[in-house]
Amino acid sequence: MAFDLTCVALLVEGGAGYPPRLFAAIRHPVVWAGWLISALDHRLNRDALPASRRRAYGILAVAILLACAMVPAGLLEGALRALPFGVVLAGIVGSSLIAQRSLYTHVAAVAQALEQDGLEAGRVAVSHIVGRDPQSLDVAGVTRGAIESLAENFSDGIVAPTFWMLVAGLAGGAGYKALNTADSMIGHRTPRHEAFGWAAARLDDLVNLPASRLSGLLIVVAAAMMPGASPQNAWRAIWRDARHHRSPNAGWPEAAMAGALGISIAGPRSYGGVQANAAYMGDGRRAIDAADIRAALRLYLWADGLMVALILAGTLAIIARG
Template identity: 35%
Template sequence: MVSEPFGLAGLGLLLVAIAIDLLVGDPHWLPHPVVVIGRVIARLDRGWNHGSPEARKTKGVVLTALVVLGTYAVAWLALAALAWWHPWLAALGEVAMLATSLAIKGLRDAALDVARPLARGDLVTARAKLAMIVGRDTQTLGEGEITRATVETVAENTVDGITAPLFWAFIGGAPLALAYKAVNTLDSMVGYLSPQYADFGYASAKLDDLANWIPARLTTWCLWLTAWFVPGARPHGALAATYRDAPRHPSPNAGWPEAMMAHLLGVQLGGTNYYQGRVSHRATLGQPREALAVAHVFRAIRHMHAGWLAFVLLLAIVALLWEAMT
């Protein structure tokens, strides 16, 4: 690893990676580590996800360890090889890896891809774009439900796609950031409570819960603190209300940014979703002070940007304190 944990040098590399992500995002013509990780998971899923519940759970633990540790090892060895050639090559390699672990531009663009046709009244296109970023059925959703799904996605992925990778990168550089992405990918592919994955994906789901626990709560605070400077936000009472509502979410982490976003926007998130025709009822978050409409997507994106900027500032403060103490 080029950068030291908690150091200003590492923070500098992170800032360069953020700039790259904001400018170019994830070009489709470039191979992405998450795609490779996903292919490995899919192959092991096909080969290992069978047998008794105990056997599935054991193989799920092995799957999780193999994918996460393997990702870390490959990234670390690649940087070590680059450093052997020249330190600047290692720095460039680490920045490139860090940029692939972030999804600031990708998350913003995905939300805007839904919001723009929705603002024109083109529900068909908005539903199709939404179906690309959520797992729920979208064929019959109206403006309010399309907005709700998009805002929930922006809130949850502010952690998964931005602040959690930043958090782990700050601690362990690009190898740990990519290891986190491996955890996140495992959870999205096998971390379900369905009969097929309840045992096989158990370890993956629990590790994802652990990896996101601190970032989710820090992000919630950052969203609240910056909301005082965002026009139209409702920060008064939002923090206490979030502490009341967040534990009602089925995820121990996703409920925190979602509840905070709901209260800051003055809308109600959660409720009833359909997945392949099957109904799923979730606790509601926030109060419906405003009817959900496409404008809330644009406001959620503003909160997302304010939140991650505050998160980076928090990391900078920690880096300065760390440098002063060492």
């Protein structure tokens, strides 16, 4: 298991994030994956094809995507590890696959907008991180969207790539990130993508399963460490509410965070003018605001810090063992 590489990646990304100048110069691995997914979608997903053929081509597209992500990443890690201090260089590359710092920044921006400029600014800020109709949201709705995004992306954007990088090094992290990007682009039940995106959606659910459970557990333990949070309520909310979430995975971190903070999130929302019914996560207050986003961010920092500390401890134990 790649404890050393993963530890470096977490520390580098947590400290520096992904530099804007680097993004401007070469973009980001997620953008590269998006280019390839768009090309495969355009080339293989023909409207005239029957659903069975489109599903087969979707499986082929995922296979091509994973090969293009994992093989170069694995070769690069091997080459870098052969160099002096190569694990540090590999960890710097791996830091691009984790989003601790950027997640905090985007969610904190919603709280700041609500606090300083009011509801309309909050709607604009939250529209950058959720897909629901921002104009339909009141202060509580904006707050729910921000906290849900924080909880779900703690799992998808941090714990999951960390888990797969730990298991399979750069290849594991890159493969996960490419698949997760594919799910966000084509894994939707729309006429165009229900068949073609089937493989991406189902496989993404599968690879996110361990991380979503770990994320929920990290939040429960973090709640025991953070003043004012309740680990008991977090655990109770997971077992009561998580299975009712539309996603087989997102319910775990969302329910844990809602229960820990004594609030309710999720619930009905609107996408493109269409009302979508969804179960609430947590049975606490529904009248929530920017102060609850701040509390959720503190809980996130405790949970993320706990994960980093565990991986750092594992790395040091391996080094001490020889």
